[in-house]
Amino acid sequence: MLQKSSTLRxxxxxxxxxxxxxxxxxxxxxxxxxxITLVIxxxxxxxxxxxxxxxxxxxxxxxxxQIVVENRGGAGGNLGAAxxxxxxxxxxxxxxxxxATHALNPALYKSMPYNAETSFAPISLLVSVPNVLTVNPxxxxxxxxxxxxxxxxxxxEYSYASSGNGSPLHLSGELFKSxxxxxxxxxxxxxxxxxxxxxxxxxxxxxxxxxxxxTEYIKTGKLIGLAVTTKERSPQFPDMPxxxxxxxxxxxxxxxxxxxxxxxxPKEVVAKLNxxxxxxxxxxxxxxxxxxxxxxTVGSTPEELGEHVKAELAKWxxxxxxxxxxxx
Numbered sequence: 093m094l095q096k097s098s099t100l101r102x103x104x105x106x107x108x109x110x111x112x113x114x115x116x117x118x119x120x121x122x123x124x125x126x127x128i129t130l131v132i133x134x135x136x137x138x139x140x141x142x143x144x145x146x147x148x149x150x151x152x153x154x155x156x157x158q159i160v161v162e163n164r165g166g167a168g169g170n171l172g173a174a175x176x177x178x179x180x181x182x183x184x185x186x187x188x189x190x191x192a193t194h195a196l197n198p199a200l201y202k203s204m205p206y207n208a209e210t211s212f213a214p215i216s217l218l219v220s221v222p223n224v225l226t227v228n229p230x231x232x233x234x235x236x237x238x239x240x241x242x243x244x245x246x247x248x249e250y251s252y253a254s255s256g257n258g259s260p261l262h263l264s265g266e267l268f269k270s271x272x273x274x275x276x277x278x279x280x281x282x283x284x285x286x287x288x289x290x291x292x293x294x295x296x297x298x299x300x301x302x303x304x305x306x307t308e309y310i311k312t313g314k315l316i317g318l319a320v321t322t323k324e325r326s327p328q329f330p331d332m333p334x335x336x337x338x339x340x341x342x343x344x345x346x347x348x349x350x351x352x353x354x355x356x357x358p359k360e361v362v363a364k365l366n367x368x369x370x371x372x373x374x375x376x377x378x379x380x381x382x383x384x385x386x387x388x389t390v391g392s393t394p395e396e397l398g399e400h401v402k403a404e405l406a407k408w409x410x411x412x413x414x415x416x417x418x419x420x
Contacts, residue, residue, distance in 0.1 A: 123183055123361050124157040132188045133172025135165045139304060139385055143219055143349050144188040146381045150372035155364070167201075168258070168419070169193040174205035177212060181356035183365060186215065189352045191260050195404035199412035200258045200419050208405060213362050214397035215351035216369040219387040222303045222346050223264050223321040225335070226310065231297040236318050236338035239298075240272050247275035252298035253287035256280050258417040261300040263408065264321060264345040266415040268300070271340050278415075291315065302347060303328070303386045321345045328386060348390070350397055362394055 132144045141163060148159040164172035173193040179185035187193075194208045206212075225236070233239035243250060254262040257280040265278060279296055281287035284305040291299040292314045299306070299315075303326060309315040310329070319338045320326050335343035351369055353362060372378055373389040382389060392400065412418075 127158045129185045130159050130161050131172045131176050132163050133169035136163045147372050150378050151368045154368040154371050177206040179354050181354040183361035187352045189350045194401050195408045199409045212352040213357040214394045216366045217350045217390045217392035217397045220346045220348045221387050224303045225318045226299050226315040228294050228297050243274040251277040251279045253279050253296040255284045264300045
């Protein structure tokens with residue numbers, strides 16, 4: 093009798109164990125069963141926020157659950173990114189990562205609240221946004237070759253504006269200095285807006301900017317766009333060469349947005365998010381909406397995004413070091 097009772101207890105325990113093991117698997121296969129929070133680590137109204145909201149809306153349709161955008165700005169994107177890194181790894185809190193959060197900040201900040209590679213589960217690369225090198229029309233050069241010639245004749249005599257010290261645009265300028273072999277002085281501003289005012293006004297002759305911010309100034313002739321910084325020309329300015337085409341070999345910089353989940357998020361959940369993200373950015377209406385921000389859809393597998401982050405970290409670390417930019 094005792095042996096029979098013991099056997100029944102063992103059988104019941106085994107069934108319970110199977111039930112407990114099956115519960116997470118069932119939860120993963122049913123994902124999502126409630127709304128998802130997309131953390132955008134910058135203020136509302138910026139390019140990352142605008143891109144994120146367009147994609148979140150369509151992803152929500154694909155997944156059958158609402159994706160709520162939560163803006164958590166601060167420390168160059170570090171605060172929002174850290175919050176996601178520490179969230180439950182269940183797929184219900186995800187991050188709109190950028191070149192800042194996953195490539196520049198690890199080199200800029202003395203102390204980081206997360207590891208760009210190991211604190212996250214990559215989901216998908218989403219879009220890229222070109223930067224552009226512009227000059228005031230009165231400055232003289234009309235091509236990159238003419239600009240480089242002028243800068244080499246008078247090293248250290250001219251300056252370029254960016255949206256801030258340690259910003260992606262500052263470092264785009266530093267990469268140009270390195271690859272073109274020129275000496276120009278960096279003038280940091282508190283955002284692209286004030287920088288544009290001074291470049292259009294002639295106080296500073298050169299600027300590195302996101303293409304969307306400078307588009308109207310280029311179209312109206314208040315600035316000359318010498319080159320975009322991506323490998324491909326911008327559809328908005330098909331006659332404007334890339335830096336590579338203009339003679340600056342190996343030059344490529346751009347802003348990018350990608351989705352990340354906390355490390356440890358189940359692969360099945362990541363796969364569902366990846367599928368929804370890639371379907372969203374393939375939608376013609378979404379592409380049309382994103383084109384307004386000069387954003388080109390990319391898409392990727394989780395593995396490809398992981399490799400992209402590694403490559404970007406390796407690319408930007410020496411450039412940040414050479415620039416001397418550092419944030420406590």
